[in-house]
Amino acid sequence: MHAYRSHTCAALTRENVGDTVRLSGWVHRIRDHGGILFIDLRDHYGMTQVLCDPDSAAFAEVEKLRSEWCIRIDGEVKARDPELVNPKLPTGEIEVFVRGVEVLGPSKELPLQVFGDQDYPEETRLKYRYLDLRREHMQRNMALRSDVVRSIRQRMWDQGFREYQTPIITASSPEGARDFLVPSRLHPGKFYALPQAPQQFKQLLMVSGFDKYFQIAPCFRDEDPRADRSPTDFYQLDMEMSFVEQKDVFDTIQPVMTGVFEEFGGGRKVDEDWPLISYKDAALWYGTDKPDLRNPIKMQDVSEHFRGSGFAIFAKLLEQDGTQIRAIPAPTGGSRKFCDRMNAFAQKEGLPGMGYIFWREAEGGMEAAGPLAKNIGPERTEAIRQQLGLGVGDAAFFLGGKPEAFERVAGKARVVIGEELGLTETDRFAFAWIVDFPMYEKDDEGRIDFSHNPFSMPQGGLEALNGDPLEVLGFQYDLACNGYELISGAIRNHKPEIMFKAFEVAGYGEDEVRKRFGGMVNAFQYGAPPHGGCAAGIDRMVMLLADEANIREVILFPMNQRAEDLMMDAPSEPTNEQLRELRLRVLPPEN
Numbered sequence: 052m053h054a055y056r057s058h059t060c061a062a063l064t065r066e067n068v069g070d071t072v073r074l075s076g077w078v079h080r081i082r083d084h085g086g087i088l089f090i091d092l093r094d095h096y097g098m099t100q101v102l103c104d105p106d107s108a109a110f111a112e113v114e115k116l117r118s119e120w121c122i123r124i125d126g127e128v129k130a131r132d133p134e135l136v137n138p139k140l141p142t143g144e145i146e147v148f149v150r151g152v153e154v155l156g157p158s159k160e161l162p163l164q165v166f167g168d169q170d171y172p173e174e175t176r177l178k179y180r181y182l183d184l185r186r187e188h189m190q191r192n193m194a195l196r197s198d199v200v201r202s203i204r205q206r207m208w209d210q211g212f213r214e215y216q217t218p219i220i221t222a223s224s225p226e227g228a229r230d231f232l233v234p235s236r237l238h239p240g241k242f243y244a245l246p247q248a249p250q251q252f253k254q255l256l257m258v259s260g261f262d263k264y265f266q267i268a269p270c271f272r273d274e275d276p277r278a279d280r281s282p283t284d285f286y287q288l289d290m291e292m293s294f295v296e297q298k299d300v301f302d303t304i305q306p307v308m309t310g311v312f313e314e315f316g317g318g319r320k321v322d323e324d325w326p327l328i329s330y331k332d333a334a335l336w337y338g339t340d341k342p343d344l345r346n347p348i349k350m351q352d353v354s355e356h357f358r359g360s361g362f363a364i365f366a367k368l369l370e371q372d373g374t375q376i377r378a379i380p381a382p383t384g385g386s387r388k389f390c391d392r393m394n395a396f397a398q399k400e401g402l403p404g405m406g407y408i409f410w411r412e413a414e415g416g417m418e419a420a421g422p423l424a425k426n427i428g429p430e431r432t433e434a435i436r437q438q439l440g441l442g443v444g445d446a447a448f449f450l451g452g453k454p455e456a457f458e459r460v461a462g463k464a465r466v467v468i469g470e471e472l473g474l475t476e477t478d479r480f481a482f483a484w485i486v487d488f489p490m491y492e493k494d495d496e497g498r499i500d501f502s503h504n505p506f507s508m509p510q511g512g513l514e515a516l517n518g519d520p521l522e523v524l525g526f527q528y529d530l531a532c533n534g535y536e537l538i539s540g541a542i543r544n545h546k547p548e549i550m551f552k553a554f555e556v557a558g559y560g561e562d563e564v565r566k567r568f569g570g571m572v573n574a575f576q577y578g579a580p581p582h583g584g585c586a587a588g589i590d591r592m593v594m595l596l597a598d599e600a601n602i603r604e605v606i607l608f609p610m611n612q613r614a615e616d617l618m619m620d621a622p623s624e625p626t627n628e629q630l631r632e633l634r635l636r637v638l639p640p641e642n
Contacts, residue, residue, distance in 0.1 A: 055123055055155075061097025065144045067128045072147060074099060075123045075155065077185065078116050080166050088113050090149075092124065095190065099142045101126060103149040112152045119165055119182070121156035124149050173603070178617040180608055192605050195315060196593045200267055202314055203288050203589075206307045212265040212290065217252035219269070220244075224251060224567070229273035231283075239634040245271035245284075248586060250506060251571050253291040254543055257582040258574045265290040267589065273614075278601050279535060279591060282614040291584035297526055297542055300583050301325075301484060304538065308530070308587065312480050315596045320479040325530075329487040333531075334454065335377075338462025340488075343534035344481035346469030350461060353378040353449070356435050362406070362426040368451045376451040377461055380439045381468050384446040385409035389471070390421065393448055396467060400460045402450070408432060409446035417443045466534065480532055480595070488527040491520040491556065501557050503527045506571075507541035509553060516552045523556075526583070537592060540585025547575045 055075040063072065076094035083089075087104045090113070101124055103113040109124075116122065126147040137143030162178075163171045165185045176183040183189055204214065223230045223244040230244040246252075248270050256264045268289040276282035288307075292300065305325060312321045326344075333340050336349040354376045357365040368374045384390070390407040397405040406423045419432040439447055448464060450457040469475040490509050492502035499520050507525040509515045515523050530538035544550050550572065554564045565572055593605040603609040610616055630637065 059096040060092055060094040060099040061141050063099060063128055063142050063145050063147070065130060068130045068145060070128045071125070071150075072128055073123065073125050074101070074147065076121070077165075078118055078120045078122060081116065081118065090116065092122070092147075093185075097142060098140055099145075099147060100131075100137075101147040101149050103152075107149055109149050109152045112154075113149060116152075116154075117158065119158040119161055119185070120154060121158075123153045123155055125151040174611060174617060177603075177609065177611050180618050184607065189604075192593070192597050192599070193607060195597055196589070196605055199311060199315055199593055199596065200589065202311050203307065204267065206310055207265045207288075207290070210263075210303060210307070212263040213261075214266055215256060215261065215264050216266060217246070217249040217256075217268065219246065221246050221252075222567075222570075231271045231273050234633045234635055236633055247272050248287070249289050250504075251568065253289060253584065254506065254545075254571060254582065255574055257291055257293045257543075258545075258577070258579045262293050263291075264584075268586075276610070276612050276614060279594065281590060281602060281606060281609060282612075283610050286589040288587040288589060289584075290586070291582060293580040293582045295542070295581070295583050297486070297528065297583065300540060300542075300585055301528075304530075304585060304587070308482070308537070311592070312596065316480060317596075317598075318478075320476075322479065322481050325482045325484055327484045327486050330485055330489065331487065333483075333485050334458060338458045338460075338465060339534075340485050340529060341531040341534060341536040342462075342483060342485075343466060343469075343475065344483055344531075345477070345479050345533060346466065346475040348380055348382075348465050348469050348474065350377050350379050350465060351439060352376070353435055353438060356431045356438075357427065357451075360427040360431060362423060365406070365449070365451045373453050374451065375454055376449055377454070377457070378435065378439060379405075379448040379450075379461060379465050379468060380441055381446040381448060381472060382441065382474065383444055383472050384468060385411060385444040386446075387420070390446055390448075393464065393468065396464060397450070397460060400463065402457065402460055405464065406449040406451075407446055408435065408449075410436060410441060410443055412443050423449065482530060482532050482537075485529045485531055486527075487524045488529075489521065490523040490525040490527075490553070493521070499557055504539070504541050505554065505557070506543050506550075508544045509549070512546075513549050513552055516549070516556055520556050528585070530585075530587070533595060535591055535595065536588075537595075538585050538587045540583065542581070542583035545575055545579040545581055547572055550575070 052073050057073045060074055060076050074092055076092045079091040079093040079098060081088065081090050087102060090101045092099050092101050103110050126149045128145050128147055131144055131146055161182065163175055163182055165182060220233060220243045224247060228247055230247065233243040233245065235241045235243060249266060249268050253264055266289045268287055269284055270287055271284045274280060274282050292303065309321055330340055333342055335352065338350065352375055354369055357376045358369050360366050365376050390409055394404045394407065408419050408421045408424045410417050410419055424432045435447065441447060450461050488503050490502065491499050494500050503525060504527060507527045510524045510526055526542035528540055529536050544553060551561050551564060590602050590606055594602050597605055599605055
């Protein structure tokens with residue numbers, strides 16, 4: 052017999068009754084039923100109930116066992132009594148009578164319990180992640196992640212792609228976040244960088260004549276953590292194709308994503324129709340470039356109904372350039388109690404509040420209620436109702452000013468309204484391509500900078516770059532699903548003269564571009580093909596499929612909110628010897 056097991060803890064069935072078997076695993080739970088000890092023995096595959104009574108030579112040793120001890124047992128498979136069968140377990144028809152036991156690894160007192168559904172502080176869970184990962188839902192999440200990656204790989208191969216690995220140690224590159232720098236021992240004073248993405252290398256692969264590339268790629272960004280973002284590293288499905296336009300990329304990646312979400316979505320509906328929504332419209336309708344289309348609410352511009360109206364706050368706002376009044380329809384939200392609750396929500400988000408109108412039954416039909424309705428009068432109120440398509444029992448909320456000042460809160464309010472009124476579908480994956488991103492934006496100091504991927508082809512080519520930079524659109528696109536960005540990509544700028552001009556608009560001279568992106572600029576002078584691609588966030592995909600709200604629930608060994616690895620004690624201080632070898636000196640932290 053094998054040294055550790057003849058079967059896994061999920062393998063034994065009624066057909067094994069009478070067999071002598073060997074199992075290894077962890078003591079999940081111990082129960083004492085009148086001197087008979089029952090143990091749920093667990094391994095990665097499942098659970099088997101084993102039992103021992105005083106007639107067994109192993110009884111004295113079994114009495115010493117405690118939770119999460121790693122053990123090996125030898126025993127005889129017996130059928131459970133019919134009334135004791137557990138239909139929830141594959142092994143629920145049998146149990147194993149213990150004849151012998153060996154402790155393979157005893158356990159100290161546990162800092163967190165593996166059995167049960169107790170909540171523990173995240174700091175405790177991350178410090179003892181190896182125990183946390185033993186829990187059933189974590190085992191399930193990590194198996195799901197592995198299965199998703201396998202499925203993605205197979206689907207990409209089936210579409211004619213090959214997987215290639217790009218370097219992990221490379222040069223610094225502006226991808227919208229801070230680099231992790233790696234000091235060079237052989238070149239004192241110089242640094243490598245961990246790649247924020249394989250962006251330049253995958254484009255160079257297209258120049259090298261590889262028509263289709265993909266990679267399950269690790270990416271490294273020194274970012275502030277969020278619930279849906281890892282602060283240090285993450286994985287993405289990275290892909291690139293030559294001789295393609297935007298639609299070709301969409302047509303290639305959609306069946307891959309659809310297939311994965313159908314395979315692992317647990318029966319939830321996966322939308323087949325993926326609308327194309329411009330960045331401008333997404334901001335207007337949803338207040339975000341990653342809208343949740345399970346929520347049917349669309350915001351609308353209702354400025355004209357308030358211009359010159361009796362509601363002085365909005366009327367005066369509209370006298371200023373660049374201002375707007377936006378309405379959030381709230382079907383079935385027509386009660387003063389709900390309206391007051393949403394007004395309080397806006398105040399918690401830092402705004403003075405949200406105006407509202409709600410419609411209720413009255414003699415002869417309906418009437419509009421609320422402070423706004425009284426101020427602007429019945430004619431304007433009725434025009435707003437008709438524009439928004441609302442009726443009795445419905446409401447609308449209003450925010451005004453410059454869109455960039457209130458858009459974020461408006462988008463959050465739309466989400467809350469949809470959830471609280473039961474309008475948002477919960478058993479569906481709703482996808483949308485967000486397209487026509489602006490190439491440039493103004494930073495806080497009024498300077499023009501790239502708003503998205505700097506390597507994207509501007510719509511209209513070189514000619515477009517000679518006009519107002521803030522009007523230039525790029526062949527850039529994101530895929531949104533249920534309020535998260537899952538994919539980002541672009542048709543690339545493969546012409547050096549357009550690249551130099553695009554960077555010049557953002558304040559980068561030709562010399563700097565050649566210095567920072569010399570490899571790519573040089574390559575594009577030797578017959579670069581038109582190409583484009585995208586990258587899909589693996590961690591975020593699995594988070595959605597696992598129905599988790601926190602990305603750390605689907606990453607094996609994540610950092611905490613302060614970008615610390617509590618288990619491995621990272622980041623750590625280097626030794627003086629390491630610093631001398633790298634010719635580095637560490638400055639004390641600023642107070």
